[in-house]
């Protein structure tokens with residue numbers, strides 16, 4: 341077992357942290373950023389090297405080949421010419437979430453550049469950033485697909501169009517770009533887009549949520565780096581609004597007529613009860629955890645990635661605001677997942693209901709779904725539970741998932757990927773060099789180089805050591821306030 345050397349810079353005002361000041365949590369523990377955790381040797385060192393040399397160049401090349409990046413050029417052209425197209429002449433390729441893959445990869449590049457000097461890569465990131473920013477509308481809106489191809493459908497179909505998901509990933513990239521470079525170029529654009537969203541959604545404005553959660557987590561990061569409370573408030577709005585009837589005011593969701601599913605011959609009462617339960621899940625947004633308010637949810641249902649990001653955001657909200665009710669609610673969901681719905685690898689999702697999501701309690705077939713993104717989301721969630729409560733049981737699940745269901749999504753060579761991580765394969769499951777739906781490869785691109793963030797946590801004069809690894813951590817402690 342490799343050793344961990346902690347250099348605790350207790351009460352030292354002149355510690356080395358170069359990173360911008362982040363809003364500290366109101367409750368619980370604070371992160372120790374990867375910038376202060378050196379994992380150059382041991383298990384992680386070679387992976388960081390491969391990540392820099394292979395993974396990041398590989399995903400950027402693929403994103404160019406598959407037009408994710410040139411979609412921004414198409415949007416910039418549309419803005420410049422004042423022309424928008426509703427046909428294939430728009431130059432847009434792929435679906436409306438393509439932008440998010442670029443943002444995630446560049447976020448990963450920023451973490452990698454935090455580990456090493458690589459002027460060529462830095463230049464590549466900044467060149468692509470310029471192409472992204474050229475696609476930003478004057479009002480802040482920045483999604484290439486809708487700007488160039490379907491301008492009349494901006495913020496129309498919140499359930500399926502991934503707009504705020506794209507936005508969230510852009511915010512996360514912008515925050516890391518600022519932390520790395522000190523340049524506010526990307527961050528200013530992120531704030532402009534976030535302000536546009538804030539002007540559109542919220543109390544007294546439009547009451548809606550995105551079908552694919554992500555922006556909630558990102559808004560917490562934006563709040564911490566800018567100190568602007570309106571981003572924390574907007575995060576809370578989206579979390580509070582989930583599970584309501586969306587529209588022009590906040591009101592309880594009252595289901596419309598439910599069509600009873602047909603009872604197939606031979607079904608037992610118990611089996612038919614499950615069919616009805618699943619139908620109800622589909623009928624009202626259970627896939628996106630939008631079937632009832634999060635504070636009332638006691639069982640993990642639906643898409644596992646969306647659930648993981650949501651639960652992580654609930655824990656963060658409880659840490660950065662006075663909302664103990666969210667801490668309580670997310671602990672209940674944690675018990676359901678960890679006692680009844682998690683694989684022994686820490687993987688989440690059986691896809692039993694064809695929704696990339698959780699299935700029935702205790703039903704965990706070896707032909708598992710366990711999307712790589714769900715493993716990553718679970719690590720992020722467990723990390724935040726630990727930061728909220730400072731309890732090793734969360735760090736244990738984080739470690740389990742990290743090594744068995746998150747990094748399994750990428751080969752040791754750094755350029756082949758799993759979307760699903762089955763525990764059993766009779767037909768030769770293999771990683772591939774790219775996946776058309778590129779959420780997993782690009783999530784791996786941002787995940788590996790940020791694992792330093794997971795190692796430690798701190799609070800006043802306390803340090804939590806969460807993971808084993810060969811390296812050092814430089815941790816600045818402060819005197820206990822009371």
Ligand SMILES: [Zn+2]
Nearest residue numbers: 711713779780
């Ligand atoms: Zn994925």
